[in-house]
Amino acid sequence: xxxxxxxxxxxxxxxxxxxxxxxxxxxxxxxxxxxxxxxxxxxxxxxxxxxxxxxxxxxxxxxxxxxxxxxxxxxxxxxxxxxxxxxxxxxxxxxxxxxxxxxxxxxxxxxxxxxxxxxxxxxxxxxxxxxxxxxxxxxxxxxxxxxxxxxxxxxxxxxxxxxxxxxxxxxxxxxxxxxxxxxxxxxxxxxxxxxxxxxxxxxxxxxxxxxxxxxxxxxxxxxxxxxxxxxxxxxxxxxxxxxxxxxxxxxxxxxxxxxxxxxxxxxxxxxxxxxxxxxxxxxxxxxxxxxxxxxxxxxxxxxxxxxxxxxxxxxxxxxxxxxxxxxxxxxxxxxxxxxxxxxxxxxxxxxxxxxxxxxxxxxxxxxxxxxxxxxxxxxxxxxxxxxxxxxxxxxxxxxxxxxxxxxxxxxxxxxxxxxxxxx
Amino acid sequence: xxxxxxxxxxxxxxxxxxxxxxxxxxxxxxxxxxxxxxxxxxxxxxxxxxxxxxxxxxxxxxxxxxxxxxxxxxxxxxxxxxxxxxxxxxxxxxxxxxxxxxxxxxxxxxxxxxxxxxxxxxxxxxxxxxxxxxxxxxxxxxxxxxxxxxxxxxxxxxxxxxxxxxxxxxxxxxxxxxxxxxxxxxxxxxxxxxxxxxxxxxxxxxxxxxxxxxxxx
Numbered sequence: 001x002x003x004x005x006x007x008x009x010x011x012x013x014x015x016x017x018x019x020x021x022x023x024x025x026x027x028x029x030x031x032x033x034x035x036x037x038x039x040x041x042x043x044x045x046x047x048x049x050x051x052x053x054x055x056x057x058x059x060x061x062x063x064x065x066x067x068x069x070x071x072x073x074x075x076x077x078x079x080x081x082x083x084x085x086x087x088x089x090x091x092x093x094x095x096x097x098x099x100x101x102x103x104x105x106x107x108x109x110x111x112x113x114x115x116x117x118x119x120x121x122x123x124x125x126x127x128x129x130x131x132x133x134x135x136x137x138x139x140x141x142x143x144x145x146x147x148x149x150x151x152x153x154x155x156x157x158x159x160x161x162x163x164x165x166x167x168x169x170x171x172x173x174x175x176x177x178x179x180x181x182x183x184x185x186x187x188x189x190x191x192x193x194x195x196x197x198x199x200x201x202x203x204x205x206x207x208x209x210x211x212x213x214x215x216x217x218x219x220x221x222x223x224x225x226x227x228x229x230x231x232x233x234x235x236x237x238x239x240x241x242x243x244x245x246x247x248x249x250x251x252x253x254x255x256x257x258x259x260x261x262x263x264x265x266x267x268x269x270x271x272x273x274x275x276x277x278x279x280x281x282x283x284x285x286x287x288x289x290x291x292x293x294x295x296x297x298x299x300x301x302x303x304x305x306x307x308x309x310x311x312x313x314x315x316x317x318x319x320x321x322x323x324x325x326x327x328x329x330x331x332x333x334x335x336x337x338x339x340x341x342x343x344x345x346x347x348x349x350x351x352x353x354x355x356x357x358x359x360x361x362x363x364x365x366x367x368x369x370x371x372x373x374x375x376x377x378x379x380x381x382x383x384x385x386x387x388x389x390x391x392x393x394x395x396x397x398x399x400x401x402x403x404x405x406x407x408x409x410x411x412x413x414x415x416x417x418x419x420x421x422x423x
Numbered sequence: 424x425x426x427x428x429x430x431x432x433x434x435x436x437x438x439x440x441x442x443x444x445x446x447x448x449x450x451x452x453x454x455x456x457x458x459x460x461x462x463x464x465x466x467x468x469x470x471x472x473x474x475x476x477x478x479x480x481x482x483x484x485x486x487x488x489x490x491x492x493x494x495x496x497x498x499x500x501x502x503x504x505x506x507x508x509x510x511x512x513x514x515x516x517x518x519x520x521x522x523x524x525x526x527x528x529x530x531x532x533x534x535x536x537x538x539x540x541x542x543x544x545x546x547x548x549x550x551x552x553x554x555x556x557x558x559x560x561x562x563x564x565x566x567x568x569x570x571x572x573x574x575x576x577x578x579x580x581x582x583x584x585x586x587x588x589x590x591x592x593x594x595x596x597x598x599x600x601x602x603x604x605x606x607x608x609x610x611x612x613x614x615x616x617x618x619x620x621x622x623x624x625x626x627x628x629x630x631x632x633x634x635x636x637x638x639x640x
């Protein structure tokens with residue numbers, strides 16, 4: 001493990017003096033000063049971008065402390081994946097770490113200018129001593145420091161000036177080291193990740209993910225209800241009107257009117273209306289099956305099996321009602337599994353078993369197809385896997401080449417947030 | 424016919440009322456929710472003038488679930504065999520099973536889509552009012568696709584077709600004309616169906632029982 005600048009300062013003075021630390025700290029101080037020099041005008045001109053400058057300088061400072069023997073400061077920001085890059089700014093702006101980075105930016109600025117001032121003072125003092133020594137070697141020397149303070153030197157006194165120079169160097173080395181060590185420690189304090197903050201963040205994230213899934217479920221139910229109670233009723237009413245028109249036309253035809261074309265037109269419109277009703281029903285079923293809400297998973301799986309077009313055996317005698325989110329997830333997982341079994345593994349029969357225990361809803365779907373299903377294929381399954389994991393469950397697929405494919409879904413029976421937090 | 428109608432959608436309630444009146448029936452009361460329907464029937468029963476037919480939507484307030492169906496079951500329990508036609512927005516065996524398992528005839532379960540086919544709808548009204556059973560053709564297809572390992576499996580495709588049409592409440596003559604076969608052939612198919620489903624002539628309501636068999640297996 002590297003020794004840090006603080007340890008070096010605490011070491012014996014001659015060891016410190018002849019180590020690399022005075023030079024290292026001087027370099028650090030110099031870089032701080034340059035940074036301060038550059039940042040001040042930049043920040044003043046572009047103050048709206050201060051958070052961005054905070055992030056950039058924070059990233060630099062996290063690395064710069066390595067010069068002083070500290071480990072690189074861990075990134076305090078959450079990782080932003082490639083697929084959410086467009087949200088980068090939003091994510092960063094909501095993080096407390098970003099605002100601490102801004103604090104770090106001002107610390108860097110302040111320390112930079114402090115360092116700059118220190119360097120100037122040191123340079124002036126050293127230059128003065130060097131000038132005095134150099135002049136004194138040529139004979140007696142007198143220098144007016146101010147109106148009534150003056151330095152007078154004899155060549156024999158040179159050693160005094162040299163000693164003063166050495167002391168000034170040593171003082172400068174310590175002052176530099178302490179200043180940069182202080183700066184590095186401040187950076188470490190401001191820029192490090194906060195464990196408690198991370199934990200709170202994760203907890204908040206977990207909660208919001210679960211409530212999101214639940215909100216989706218509610219939203220789907222609302223859409224289903226709106227479609228059934230809105231558009232569908234309108235279409236039925238339309239179909240009734242068309243039916244009545246057909247009857248009227250029939251009466252007209254009986255009394256001898258020529259209504260052949262009108263009858264055809266109305267019949268065509270009627271067919272269209274019925275087609276619209278059929279496709280609306282199919283769409284609504286894909287959004288959220290009403291029977292799932294009213295009668296639970298067992299009944300909804302029976303419905304699903306009835307439309308599958310291949311024999312499906314369902315063993316769901318031990319299924320109790322579970323949370324709406326879990327039931328929805330189970331239903332759509334089975335639906336996807338059936339579709340995949342038919343489409344990809346040429347299955348001719350499917351067995352579905354579902355049961356609830358005190359805590360869990362467990363569903364397995366087994367088909368007699370040729371297996372070899374890859375769960376990384378099909379975005380449908382991947383999405384459902386994520387949905388199950390969000391709810392605190394798991395979805396596993398076992399599909400050896402040659403079959404059979406078995407899909408196993410485990411979900412909490414109740415998706416209360418406390419259950420998630422405990423799990 | 425004197426009809427009590429329960430439907431929460433104003434649009435549909437009015438369309439249905441005018442349709443029923445055009446077909447020559449009288450809508451003696453309308454209800455907009457399940458308790459309203461139960462009350463309306465109770466009131467009619469109190470005046471000793473039970474309706475000839477109750478038409479109800481499945482999904483109605485207050486819970487917006489199968490309240491209409493529950494009201495129908497309650498009416499049957501309180502007032503005996505009042506003919507009831509249930510209109511649903513979706514195919515759901517669970518609803519139909521609930522309705523049909525407790526009753527012996529005089530019930531119907533139709534998708535709302537069918538109302539527009541007025542002659543079929545009118546016939547369905549008559550069938551249910553006369554004590555028959557009507558199940559939506561789509562439901563029947565659904566049930567036939569689902570049931571495996573039951574006596575229904577042993578039916579030939581033609582016999583299934585006949586059974587489907589029976590479920591829709593068609594008489595032998597109507598089945599014959601729809602399948603373009605003779606009435607005698609239909610009678611023979613029906614006989615085979617009864618035999619395969621193990622329904623003996625002394626059981627009465629054999630047609631209804633054959634249809635109900637979907638739900639019991």
